[in-house]
Amino acid sequence: xxxxLQLAIIFAICVAGEVLHRIVxxxxxxxxxxxxxxxxxxxxxxxxPEHISGVSGFFLKYLALFFLPPSIAIMAVDDDVLSKWPLLxxxxxxxxxxxxxxGGRVTQFLVRRQEYRENQALRAERIAKRAAAKxxxxxxxx
Amino acid sequence: MNAIINSPLFGIxxxxxxxxxGVLISQKFKYSFLNPLLIGNILIVGFLLITGxxxxxxxxxxxxxxVMLSPATVVLAVPLYRQIQKLRQFWKPILxxxxxxxxxxIGCVVFFSKILGxxxxxxxxxxxxxxxxxxxxxxxxxxxxxxxVTIIAITVTGITGAVTAPAVCRLCRIKHxxxxxxxxGTASHALGTTRAMEMGEVQGAMxxxxxxxxxxxxxxxxxxxxxxx
Numbered sequence: 001x002x003x004x005l006q007l008a009i010i011f012a013i014c015v016a017g018e019v020l021h022r023i024v025x026x027x028x029x030x031x032x033x034x035x036x037x038x039x040x041x042x043x044x045x046x047x048x049p050e051h052i053s054g055v056s057g058f059f060l061k062y063l064a065l066f067f068l069p070p071s072i073a074i075m076a077v078d079d080d081v082l083s084k085w086p087l088l089x090x091x092x093x094x095x096x097x098x099x100x101x102x103g104g105r106v107t108q109f110l111v112r113r114q115e116y117r118e119n120q121a122l123r124a125e126r127i128a129k130r131a132a133a134k135x136x137x138x139x140x141x142x
Numbered sequence: 143m144n145a146i147i148n149s150p151l152f153g154i155x156x157x158x159x160x161x162x163x164g165v166l167i168s169q170k171f172k173y174s175f176l177n178p179l180l181i182g183n184i185l186i187v188g189f190l191l192i193t194g195x196x197x198x199x200x201x202x203x204x205x206x207x208x209v210m211l212s213p214a215t216v217v218l219a220v221p222l223y224r225q226i227q228k229l230r231q232f233w234k235p236i237l238x239x240x241x242x243x244x245x246x247x248i249g250c251v252v253f254f255s256k257i258l259g260x261x262x263x264x265x266x267x268x269x270x271x272x273x274x275x276x277x278x279x280x281x282x283x284x285x286x287x288x289x290x291v292t293i294i295a296i297t298v299t300g301i302t303g304a305v306t307a308p309a310v311c312r313l314c315r316i317k318h319x320x321x322x323x324x325x326x327g328t329a330s331h332a333l334g335t336t337r338a339m340e341m342g343e344v345q346g347a348m349x350x351x352x353x354x355x356x357x358x359x360x361x362x363x364x365x366x367x368x369x370x371x
Contacts, residue, residue, distance in 0.1 A: 007213075014212045029280035031215035032361050035354065038219035049220055056217035059210070063332070064179045065161045066214045067275045069153070069204030071183045071297075073290035075190065075197050081291060084264060091258075092271055092295050095250045096302040096329050097310050099272055103243025104316035104325030110235030111320050 006055040009047070013037050147195055153203020160185040175301050177333070183294070215276035222354035228347050232320055239321065240352050243328035244359045247272040248367055266368065267291040270360050271299045274331040277357035285368045296331070303330020304337040323348025328356045 017034030020026045026033055041047040049056070059066075146152060163185060164178035190200055229236055248269055255265035267287035270278035275296050282292035307326045316322055319342055326338040327349030335353065339346030 010213045010216055013216050017212075017216070027365060028361050029277070029284055031212040031280055032277055032358065034212065034216040035219045035222075035277075036358070038216050039223055039354075042219060042223040043226070049223065052217070052220070055213070056220045059214040059217045060221065063214055063276070065157070066207055066210045067179055067279070067293055068157050068161055068182045068186070069201070069208045070211070070279060071179065071290050071293040072186050072190075072197065072200060072204060073288075074183065074294060075187050077288060077291060080261065081264060081288070084260065087258060087260070088264065088268060088291070088295060089298055091251070091254055091268065092298045093302045095247060095254070096272070096299045097306055098250055099243050099247040099329035100303065100307060100310045100325045101314045101316075102246040102325075103239050103328040104311060104321045105314060106242040107235055107239025107324040108316055108318045108321035110238055111232050111318050114232060114235055 001051050001054070003054050006052045009052060010038075010055055013041075147199050148202055150203040150206055153200045154206055155203070156186060156189065156200065157182075157204060157207055160189075175305070177297055177301055179297055180294075180301075211276050211279070215280075218274070218276070218354055218357075221350055225347050225351035229351060236320065236324055236348070236351070237355070239324045240328045240355050241359055243325060243352075244272065244356050244363065247329065248360065248364060252367065252371060262286075263288060264291070268295045269364055269368075271295040272329050272331065273357045273360045274353050277361060281357075281361050281364055285364055297333070300330045300333025303334030307334055307337050308341060319344040320348050324352050327352025331356070 013034045014031065016037055017032070018030035020033050021028065021030040028036075038047070042049065160182040161178060164181035167181050168176045168178045186200070189195075190197065251265060251269050251271070254260075255262075255268075263286065266285050267282055267289075268291070269285065269287065270281040270292060272278075273281060273296065275293055278296050279289040279292050282289050303326055307322075307330070311317075311322050311325070316325060322341060323338050323345035326334040326345065331353050332350075335346065335349040338349035
């Protein structure tokens with residue numbers, strides 16, 4: 001698909017997200033609603049990833065560039081924020097480690113529990129099948 | 143000269159040059175903490191301070207690039223869609239794990255901010271620190287934080303995840319590949335995911351799957367928690 005058309009699709013989704021947020025009053029930021037809309041369009045095959053790959057590839061590859069200008073507003077923060085920077089950075093580092101540990105342990109516990117149950121079900125099925133096969137052979141040859 | 147500085151072209155050019163220098167430096171030295179975004183930020187802030195050009199003049203052009211944050215967030219649906227098939231087998235543990243990680247991040251920020259006596263503006267600014275930047279910066283603005291502080295906090299969080307993830311997984315005996323990926327993506331978004339991809343294909347896929355889902359969870363949960371406290 002031509003790039004202007006791809007851009008038109010993506011920006012139409014952005015506008016739809018803003019409309020849902022500002023006019024309909026969905027309590028999520030417009031661009032996040034837009035992401036959900038595109039995800040639904042992709043899952044229902046209304047749009048194929050190839051249709052918008054030119055534009056999506058560009059944005060995803062250079063994603064960090066678009067955050068650079070908003071980050072410069074850091075210049076304008078007041079002294080209260082500036083004096084707290086060491087504390088903020090320390091918090092970010094420590095809390096990231098806690099979050100990895102917590103997310104990982106919970107996921108691992110639940111994944112292993114599911115694996116264990118599936119294995120058990122599989123084993124029970126196999127035993128039942130073997131028992132049934134035995135029953136048939138013994139029944140066929142008196 | 144003022145006419146040039148106050149034209150959008152100036153801010154756009156400065157952003158592009160600073161970003162490219164940041165990418166060059168980070169590719170040359172390959173340390174995780176030399177992030178292109180952080181280098182670009184320091185270069186631009188330094189340049190504006192030295193020349194005495196105001197933030198408003200820079201933003202005349204900078205705002206043109208900031209507008210692109212919206213479409214950049216929307217296209218995050220494409221990698222999420224590609225990974226979503228991999229959710230099938232373990233979808234319950236995965237969603238529960240991402241939810242637990244996101245809640246831990248938010249809960250810890252609130253808890254430690256109260257203990258350390260941080261102002262509520264600062265607390266709200268670092269609340270979405272584990273979320274990918276395009277989502278985190280708008281969540282921050284929505285709940286009353288300072289988006290520029292959020293962006294720096296998110297970047298530091300991502301770097302921390304990328305640097306420490308393998309050690310944390312070893313220390314906490316997180317051995318399952320799915321769990322490793324989910325933990326890294328939920329805690330440290332796209333920057334952590336680059337490290338998860340080095341750890342293995344499963345970890346990389348699970349990590350990139352977590353980015354969008356964790357962002358969505360946080361966008362829904364954060365305003366509710368803010369209303370409660």
